[in-house]
Amino acid sequence: MSLEDKLEKIRSPKLQNQKETAVVLSAVEDTLKDQSHSATPTAYFAALLALLSQAIVPPDGIVNKELASSVIYLLDLVTSHVPAALLRFKFSQILTSLGPTLTSQDVEAPLLRSSIGCLESLLLAQDSTAWALPQAQISPRRAIAGLLAFASDHRPKVRKRAQDAITQVLKHPPPGPSLDHPVADMCAEAALGTLSDSLDESSRKKKKSRDHEQGQHQPGLIHALHLVKTVASASGGWPSKSMEPLCEALMGVSRSNNEYLSMAAFEVFEAVFNGMADQFSSSKLPRLMEAVTELKPSQNDSQLLPSWIAVISRGYNVSAQISPEDTFHKLPMLFGMVSEFLSSASHEIRVSASDCLISFLVNCIPDKTVSEPSISDEKVLERLAQAAENLLSVKYQGAWIEVFHVQSALFEALRWRANPLARNIVNIIGELRASESFNGKKEADAVLGSAVQAMGPEAVLEILPLNLTTSGAGQSGRAWLLPILRDNVINTNLAHFRSEFVPLSEAMYQRVIENGDSAKTMEIKIFETIVQQTWALFPGYCNLPLGLDEAFDQGFAELLSNLLYSQPEIRADICRGLQTLVDSNRDILAAEANEEEIRFRNRITKSIAQANLELLATFAGNLLAVLFNVYSQTLPQFRGFILQCINAYLSITKEKDVLDTFTRVIDLLESALAETPSQPPKAKQQQKETPS
Numbered sequence: 001m002s003l004e005d006k007l008e009k010i011r012s013p014k015l016q017n018q019k020e021t022a023v024v025l026s027a028v029e030d031t032l033k034d035q036s037h038s039a040t041p042t043a044y045f046a047a048l049l050a051l052l053s054q055a056i057v058p059p060d061g062i063v064n065k066e067l068a069s070s071v072i073y074l075l076d077l078v079t080s081h082v083p084a085a086l087l088r089f090k091f092s093q094i095l096t097s098l099g100p101t102l103t104s105q106d107v108e109a110p111l112l113r114s115s116i117g118c119l120e121s122l123l124l125a126q127d128s129t130a131w132a133l134p135q136a137q138i139s140p141r142r143a144i145a146g147l148l149a150f151a152s153d154h155r156p157k158v159r160k161r162a163q164d165a166i167t168q169v170l171k172h173p174p175p176g177p178s179l180d181h182p183v184a185d186m187c188a189e190a191a192l193g194t195l196s197d198s199l200d201e202s203s204r205k206k207k208k209s210r211d212h213e214q215g216q217h218q219p220g221l222i223h224a225l226h227l228v229k230t231v232a233s234a235s236g237g238w239p240s241k242s243m244e245p246l247c248e249a250l251m252g253v254s255r256s257n258n259e260y261l262s263m264a265a266f267e268v269f270e271a272v273f274n275g276m277a278d279q280f281s282s283s284k285l286p287r288l289m290e291a292v293t294e295l296k297p298s299q300n301d302s303q304l305l306p307s308w309i310a311v312i313s314r315g316y317n318v319s320a321q322i323s324p325e326d327t328f329h330k331l332p333m334l335f336g337m338v339s340e341f342l343s344s345a346s347h348e349i350r351v352s353a354s355d356c357l358i359s360f361l362v363n364c365i366p367d368k369t370v371s372e373p374s375i376s377d378e379k380v381l382e383r384l385a386q387a388a389e390n391l392l393s394v395k396y397q398g399a400w401i402e403v404f405h406v407q408s409a410l411f412e413a414l415r416w417r418a419n420p421l422a423r424n425i426v427n428i429i430g431e432l433r434a435s436e437s438f439n440g441k442k443e444a445d446a447v448l449g450s451a452v453q454a455m456g457p458e459a460v461l462e463i464l465p466l467n468l469t470t471s472g473a474g475q476s477g478r479a480w481l482l483p484i485l486r487d488n489v490i491n492t493n494l495a496h497f498r499s500e501f502v503p504l505s506e507a508m509y510q511r512v513i514e515n516g517d518s519a520k521t522m523e524i525k526i527f528e529t530i531v532q533q534t535w536a537l538f539p540g541y542c543n544l545p546l547g548l549d550e551a552f553d554q555g556f557a558e559l560l561s562n563l564l565y566s567q568p569e570i571r572a573d574i575c576r577g578l579q580t581l582v583d584s585n586r587d588i589l590a591a592e593a594n595e596e597e598i599r600f601r602n603r604i605t606k607s608i609a610q611a612n613l614e615l616l617a618t619f620a621g622n623l624l625a626v627l628f629n630v631y632s633q634t635l636p637q638f639r640g641f642i643l644q645c646i647n648a649y650l651s652i653t654k655e656k657d658v659l660d661t662f663t664r665v666i667d668l669l670e671s672a673l674a675e676t677p678s679q680p681p682k683a684k685q686q687q688k689e690t691p692s
Helices: 003-011 016-034 041-055 065-079 084-089 091-103 109-124 140-150 156-171 184-208 212-216 219-234 240-254 259-276 282-294 305-322 324-343 347-363 367-371 375-390 394-421 423-434 441-455 457-463 481-488 494-514 522-535 554-566 568-590 595-602 606-632 640-650 655-678 681-689
Strands: none
Touching (some): 041 065, 041 091, 065 091, 084 091, 084 109, 091 109, 091 140, 109 140, 156 219, 184 219, 219 240, 219 259, 240 282, 259 282, 324 394, 367 595, 394 423, 494 522, 554 568, 606 655
């Protein structure tokens, strides 16, 4: 809002307490007109200063309270529009005039807030020379000291206005070589001193008082934390030389049983980290992390340790944004340091430690170290995988549920590099999962699912074979793996499905056929279930498949066509798989991400996706013919998935083939219509009721 807009609102007051300000503004503007002065910000400023000298007389203080309130309110609006050179020149005069409103004990909050606003505009105009003057003189540093005192005031609006002013001043340092504002250290020391004093006072009250509720009510400490947060947010994190005492004080607050205090302490840490997440302030972060690390609590401190772990997690998250390579190479050390807490008897500590390890894996492993690792990167990844494997030892058995969450995050982070780095982890968890007495099957399934997504089903089945058709001595079947594969197979080699699961399905189905019309035994029902579970994997293998040009040939297309006719129970999975082949590749073509990101996430490019669609288009004509035949033989309530599959292949079919398909459909329709009248009513009723 412009200055004129602000003044216009005052000229037409809506509230009673604004009328006095409107009268003063009118008098100022009449004076400017009488003296033939233009109504510029500088002219308003000069006239208001003259009026201020009538309302406030330094030896006597405020002699006209109403006039002082109106004049200072208008000065607050005008001062920010006045040239900086004039504000620097008039600094001593203005600060002296405002002195009584800033030092008097009985000044009301509205007048105080306006005075703070004037002070803010005045300080923003000062240069390095002015900021170098000592606090003992009438100088900007003395004004900042006043703002710091008001930033912990018991009145919320005064406190908020002072904190906002400090923020603006610290965020706009004068031109100079230093990254920090000249008074950043002063503000940090004052805020830290206020926090320390509040902590001491809180400790004394806690010892004297036996009333639990009274111990919980600590407004002074909350205000001090807000002041520290204000300085941290505005000064690029926190002045480097004050890092250690800040961390020590905040960790002390974190020991409190008051959850609000602990939360406020971590909000300060968050503000410090956020302030360092830029190129100008990032040099402070290593020192801060060293200070936090040195304050590591004891192994079983369930009160403080979770908070400390959370700070470590957040700090290295910011570090990974600023210095990804350096942070990545520190991971094995950090992983080992935090892993030790997983052996704690405290559930809260174990959960905090696992959350921290997961954060490391999610945030501190750059994509490049996975897609194009250097020799040193590979060694770091190997050490991480080994450290994660060590978590499956007996030492951490009490935390295996939390450990499994970490293992899942490891597979998600390593992606295809998990093979061979994490093969031992798959083997160990697979053996645990197979044990009847193991209680963490759900969590183990989640880890193996992540392994399937990362390594691919082929690698997982090399380690944990299904053993469903042949099994040697001591080799039990792992049919429980089929649902895990179904839910997690994606972006893998379609050829593996042909070589592994098509023969398995054929072998199981052959046993069903051999049973003939005999009553189905439990064994035959199991074989039927395995056939269905096998083909339930097909849609996953068709979701962004690798090597489609080698796996999907005429022989495979004919196999699918025959199965669509002969095995209605797996028809839905085959149609969903065929549709997914088209949809997943089309999604890649429509993706807005850059080519490098697409290749990293999916290991295929847009050009490969286009080639896949062109390949599928060559089979579309014959597939559509089969699908239309099957569609016509299927009851209406079971046709939905077939129609969706037909739509997918029509979208990639060449125009000529679409016309040919249309002609065939018309012929089928005409034949069906021609045959209908010749059928007796009873036969037609039987046809409707009997599925193909």
